[in-house]
Amino acid sequence: MNDNPNDPNKDSKDELERLIKELEAYSKKKQTGISYVFLLHKNYVVHIVLSFVVNLLMAATVIGLSIALDYPLVQTDFQGFLLAITILTLMENLIKILLFRYALKLVLYSLGTLSWLVQFVLLFVITLIVGQGFTFLTVWDILIFSILFTCMRFILSVYIRRWFYQKDHIFMGGKK
Numbered sequence: 001m002n003d004n005p006n007d008p009n010k011d012s013k014d015e016l017e018r019l020i021k022e023l024e025a026y027s028k029k030k031q032t033g034i035s036y037v038f039l040l041h042k043n044y045v046v047h048i049v050l051s052f053v054v055n056l057l058m059a060a061t062v063i064g065l066s067i068a069l070d071y072p073l074v075q076t077d078f079q080g081f082l083l084a085i086t087i088l089t090l091m092e093n094l095i096k097i098l099l100f101r102y103a104l105k106l107v108l109y110s111l112g113t114l115s116w117l118v119q120f121v122l123l124f125v126i127t128l129i130v131g132q133g134f135t136f137l138t139v140w141d142i143l144i145f146s147i148l149f150t151c152m153r154f155i156l157s158v159y160i161r162r163w164f165y166q167k168d169h170i171f172m173g174g175k176k
Contacts, residue, residue, distance in 0.1 A: 052089045058153040073141040080133015084126045091122055120146045
């Protein structure tokens with residue numbers, strides 16, 4: 001190799017190496033940002049389990065609040081409730097993956113409205129699939145349920161993400 005400090009190719013090589021390092025750093029930041037927005041955990045299986053638990057808790061909370069306010073939104077039994085939340089969790093995660101993969105700009109420009117709309121349609125379809133085990137009384141009830149559910153789930157998800165994505169946790173690759 002030519003170690004001549006006056007070699008013009010040396011500057012080009014250094015510049016190229018610097019640009020490659022910048023590109024690698026940018027792609028890592030971009031992936032971390034998307035995973036922070038979408039995933040509750042870096043491990044996807046753990047994310048699905050956490051997502052199911054969060055959905056289960058928030059749906060039960062919204063149903064309980066509506067009953068406490070003497071305005072029941074959903075007629076459900078235990079098995080229908082579990083089936084509906086399982087279907088919601090799996091289908092919503094699948095659709096969100098597809099949206100983030102193929103329509104990221106649309107998701108970003110919608111500011112969360114698209115995700116809420118997907119959830120609204122999924123709840124309507126789940127009502128048709130599950131039938132008597134999980135039934136909304138009116139379309140307005142689906143609307144109210146989905147808005148309350150989305151808001152409450154967002155708040156809980158932010159706290160979960162903050163906790164899991166802190167660098168202090170050993171199991172997430174942080175320092176001891």
